[in-house]
Amino acid sequence: xxxxxxxxxxxxxxxxxxxxxxxxxxxxxxxxxxxxxxxxxxxxxxxxxxxxxxxxxxxxxxxxxxxxxxxxxxxxxxxxxxxxxxxxxxxxxxxxxxxxxxxxxxxxxxxxxxxxxxxxxxxxxxxxxxxxxxxxxxxxxxxxxxxxxxxxxxxxxxxxxxxxxxxxxxxxxxxxxxxxxxxxxxxxxxxxxxxxxxxxxxxxxxxxxxxxxxxxxxxxxxxxxxxxxxxxxxxxxxxxxxxxxxxxxxxxxxxxxxxxxxxxxxxxxxxxxxxxxxxxxxxxxxxxxxx
Amino acid sequence: xxxxxxxxxxxxxxxxxxxxxxxxxxxxxxxxxxxxxxxxxxxxxxxxxxxxxxxxxxxxxxxxxxxxxxxxxxxxxxxxxxxxxxxxxxxxxxxxxxxxxxxxxxxxxxxxxxxxxxxxxxxxxxxxxxxxxxxxxxxxxxxxxxxxxxxxxxxxxxxxxxxxxxxxxxxxxxxxxxxxxxxxxxxxxxxxxxxxxxxxxxxxxxxxxxxxxxxxxxxxxxxxxxxxxxxxxxxxxxxxxxxxxxxxxxxxxxxxxxxxxxxxxxxxxxxxxxxxxxxxxxxxxxxxxxx
Ligand SMILES: Nc1ncnc2c1ncn2[C@@H]1O[C@H](COP(=O)(O)OP(=O)(O)O)[C@@H](O)[C@H]1O
Ligand SMILES: Nc1ncnc2c1ncn2[C@@H]1O[C@H](COP(=O)(O)OP(=O)(O)O)[C@@H](O)[C@H]1O
Ligand SMILES: [Zn+2]
Ligand SMILES: [Zn+2]
Numbered sequence: 001x002x003x004x005x006x007x008x009x010x011x012x013x014x015x016x017x018x019x020x021x022x023x024x025x026x027x028x029x030x031x032x033x034x035x036x037x038x039x040x041x042x043x044x045x046x047x048x049x050x051x052x053x054x055x056x057x058x059x060x061x062x063x064x065x066x067x068x069x070x071x072x073x074x075x076x077x078x079x080x081x082x083x084x085x086x087x088x089x090x091x092x093x094x095x096x097x098x099x100x101x102x103x104x105x106x107x108x109x110x111x112x113x114x115x116x117x118x119x120x121x122x123x124x125x126x127x128x129x130x131x132x133x134x135x136x137x138x139x140x141x142x143x144x145x146x147x148x149x150x151x152x153x154x155x156x157x158x159x160x161x162x163x164x165x166x167x168x169x170x171x172x173x174x175x176x177x178x179x180x181x182x183x184x185x186x187x188x189x190x191x192x193x194x195x196x197x198x199x200x201x202x203x204x205x206x207x208x209x210x211x212x213x214x215x216x217x218x219x220x221x222x223x224x225x226x227x228x229x230x231x232x233x234x235x236x237x238x239x240x241x242x243x244x245x246x247x248x249x250x251x252x253x254x255x256x257x258x259x260x261x262x263x264x265x266x267x268x269x270x271x272x273x274x275x276x277x278x279x280x281x282x283x284x285x286x287x288x289x290x291x
Numbered sequence: 292x293x294x295x296x297x298x299x300x301x302x303x304x305x306x307x308x309x310x311x312x313x314x315x316x317x318x319x320x321x322x323x324x325x326x327x328x329x330x331x332x333x334x335x336x337x338x339x340x341x342x343x344x345x346x347x348x349x350x351x352x353x354x355x356x357x358x359x360x361x362x363x364x365x366x367x368x369x370x371x372x373x374x375x376x377x378x379x380x381x382x383x384x385x386x387x388x389x390x391x392x393x394x395x396x397x398x399x400x401x402x403x404x405x406x407x408x409x410x411x412x413x414x415x416x417x418x419x420x421x422x423x424x425x426x427x428x429x430x431x432x433x434x435x436x437x438x439x440x441x442x443x444x445x446x447x448x449x450x451x452x453x454x455x456x457x458x459x460x461x462x463x464x465x466x467x468x469x470x471x472x473x474x475x476x477x478x479x480x481x482x483x484x485x486x487x488x489x490x491x492x493x494x495x496x497x498x499x500x501x502x503x504x505x506x507x508x509x510x511x512x513x514x515x516x517x518x519x520x521x522x523x524x525x526x527x528x529x530x531x532x533x534x535x536x537x538x539x540x541x542x543x544x545x546x547x548x549x550x551x552x553x554x555x556x557x558x559x560x561x562x563x564x565x566x567x568x569x570x571x572x573x574x575x576x577x578x579x580x581x582x
Contacts, residue, residue, distance in 0.1 A: 146513025171544040216446045222437025253462040
């Protein structure tokens with residue numbers, strides 16, 4: 001079965017054609033300008049491709065409430081021209097196949113569950129640490145949605161005792177995103193994250209915050225796999241630091257074979273789908289409206 | 292349809308007969324002694340009652356993994372005689388109707404969703420603040436389970452700046468339960484919670500910790516209703532304090548009509564089922580194996 005996938009990001013839209021086994025056959029990258037400039041290229045790509053459904057994983061915030069008048073909209077984004085844009089409606093008007101719509105991180109979580117690091121499991125949590133911190137979660141094979149879609153990147157963690165950075169979130173100052181997303185790193189240390197590879201304290205702080213958040217998610221959602229992606233996680237030295245902090249914070253509380261010094265490296269992992277995570281996520285979303 | 296319900300608690304077992312509309316017709320309270328003393332009384336109660344199914348909400352920790360060898364066990368409880376006790380197996384051996392088994396807080400959440408404060412909704416969160424802090428959660432009409440059943444009562448919150456209490460959790464010291472459960476109140480202030488009604492600072496601290504935890508749950512699970520029960524919540528002056536702290540911590544981040552000073556009183560609420568919450572929870576659990 002031929003399925004379409006759209007990874008709608010703040011800097012680029014990636015569109016792909018693939019199948020229900022997670023294979024991507026063809027893809028195209030379109031820079032994110034205004035909707036009027038960008039969307040026609042997206043529609044062009046899918047013309048005559050005869051896909052059976054398209055899955056869209058979008059940057060946000062988005063309205064996921066099917067009963068809402070603004071379902072399928074990108075809502076109050078600071079990104080110029082995209083605030084209150086009817087993404088799903090605009091695409092649906094031009095393409096009459098079923099569309100599945102969710103956040104980019106939920107799509108990524110679903111892709112990793114279908115074909116990636118969480119394959120064969122019925123729950124997982126996907127966190128991206130990039131320009132923002134976004135989290136997608138699946139329990140019992142269902143994406144977690146609710147009153148609002150969860151905004152787990154903004155939970156409050158404890159401050160590292162040696163960290164006096166005021167925090168960077170415009171809503172909460174020192175919430176997780178305000179302390180640990182890429183721009184927070186850059187503000188705290190004065191250089192971009194990728195220049196900080198050798199800065200031990202930077203990664204000690206970073207692991208401290210991310211591990212605390214993961215522990216809270218674990219105690220709340222108990223995912224069977226945790227997948228960490230995004231630009232900042234390219235600092236792969238973070239993984240063992242995070243593993244140590246998670247075990248220390250739990251202090252043996254969750255007596256599970258996954259949560260031992262030997263096994264935690266298989267529990268908190270990088271994405272298995274790599275560069276294809278976004279497109280695979282869209283394919284996995286598309287599948288949900290087909291079967 | 293006649294359904295059975297068991298509220299298996301650390302101090303008492305309450306057993307009831309009711310129906311699939313949440314009505315309790317008959318009930319009995321049995322003190323929790325050893326399993327050998329207590330369980331026969333439970334079985335006696337259900338004899339000749341011709342129930343179609345029984346729902347059991349149990350104190351924990353419990354093993355909820357159906358694939359596990361110890362499914363239905365109370366696992367590593369500090370309560371003498373009950374550690375590693377096969378609760379479901381023992382009852383099933385004597386009574387051959389379908390049994391549904393879950394934590395006491397998950398049962399309570401389900402009961403409140405069926406017939407109580409969250410009636411008509413598809414998600415809610417139930418938190419009890421008593422001897423421990425336990426949380427049950429439902430998203431998309433499904434109880435949240437995972438690798439372990441979630442232990443949300445042990446998440447880490449920030450310390451109140453004026454609070455130097457070391458914390459009372461044997462695993463984590465100053466996790467939520469270690470700072471805000473009934474025994475923590477008693478240790479911090481030197482008198483039992485119910486003697487503290489007029490102690491302003493006690494409830495200021497308490498609301499501060501509980502609100503932080505609720506914000507983290509909201510950002511993670513986005514429940515459509517939050518229900519707070521348990522002995523400590525009998526201090527009803529906590530509700531408005533918690534409402535204020537939640538709004539302050541969110542700082543307008545979740546732009547929802549529920550989360551305004553006018554409406555939050557209908558969002559974070561006491562249980563609607565009152566004393567029947569536990570038994571109704573068991574009936575709601577029993578329903579899940581019938582339909
Ligand atoms: N190798 C790296 N090491 C540390 N930080 C990085 C690295 N690469 C990118 N970043 C940071 O990650 C953020 C971008 O995240 P990314 O996931 O690439 O994009 P986005 O979140 O915008 O989709 C920026 O703040 C950038 O500084
Ligand atoms: N009115 C009250 N005000 C404050 N704390 C109370 C009150 N009643 C009970 N508690 C506290 O709640 C805890 C018992 O919680 P409860 O929910 O009644 O039982 P359990 O959690 O054991 O099922 C004790 O620590 C007790 O001190
Ligand atoms: Zn924030
Ligand atoms: Zn604890």
